[in-house]
Amino acid sequence: MPSSTPYTIKDRGFWRIVAGLLLASLFIFAALYTVQPLLPVFVDEFDVTVATASLSISLTVIGLIIGLVLLGFLSDRYGRTLSIKFSLLFAAFPFFLIPFFDSFELLLLFRLIQGFALAGVPAAAIAYMAEEIDRRHVGFAMGLYIASNALGGLIGRVVTGFITDHSSWETTFNILGISGVVLFGAVFFLLPASRRFTSDDLLLSDDLKGFLVHLKNPLLLSIFGFGIILQLSFTGIWTFMPFHLQNPPFNLSLQELSMLYFAYGFGVVGSPIAGNLAIRFGLDRIRFIAILTLSLGAFLTIFSSFAVIAIGLCLNCLGFFIAHSLTATTVSQKAMHHKGSASSLYLVAYYVGVAAGSSLLSPIWTNFGWIGIVAFASLLPIFYLFVTIFMFPTNKKEAFL
Known part of the structure; x- marks a missing residue:
């Protein structure tokens, strides 16, 4: 068993972990969501439907989901830092390749592959923090990590819109590729080696049994379910928002649409304070x-x-990232073993919500427009919230909510 003392907030190693994961997360989430403001551009340039254009997000997420499962296994065996570091390097390459081809089908293929590579960071980061950081401070570190998720998504969307509006989406992709290589170098030297990691030498079949144990736990299942619901609602709003606001009476340009992603700043602020609020108020x-x-x-x-819409988007981001940060923390606390697998399962559920919010809501958009998207996205989390409350009405120690 590892005997090293976990890092506290006073240790240099704590801040190296936080800084390394922040940089890694910035790139991963910028890369994942960079195409979201480009969906109207893809519709026009490649002459595809809204549903087809949205596959540039959902197929990336499908690749990421596959990667979360497989790379979660590997991180339990070979260590967290290896998965995190090389995820950055391999995820950068598709950005250099995509601009060479005029086929939207090939763009989707490269995004699928890229999604798999992107999974190395989220598959290992939560378990890495839970192992290496003192329990008293892991919530704070988790909040900073989730904040960097939000910041990466913000940067990816805003920078993409700005550069594409002034140059092209191909230029944006090349810049992202270079950024990925540079950040790989920084994280490679910054992130400290694991001191408390214990290799899982079980057979793959035994690891799968570990997954099944989590799936038989009603409490963890309710948490995984919230991963789907939260992201389904959130992604639905942000995927179809550009199509809504580029139409009358708003008629926003791509650069103007990208500015709305600064609402993610509320998520950047909300995630780190979520842990402190939870300690103080529950x-x-x-x-x-x-x-x-x-x-x-x-x-x-x-x-x-437009002012009310902007306020709504800010509140949407604030609520989402606080809820996500606290739910991710709950997974690492409730899973007594195979923590990497448990974290991966939560993230699989989380990104199933991304894929569903990107593509499966297209029929709602087509048939009911923005009103349908808003009704679905605002009511579903509340419905699931109260269903979960009634699932655990008495046992407060085990209840999720």
């Missing part, structure tokens, strides 16, 4: 309020006032 209570805030923000985007 995790369940803060998560409950965060989910209501997420739904309220989605609902406000139904109005025709």
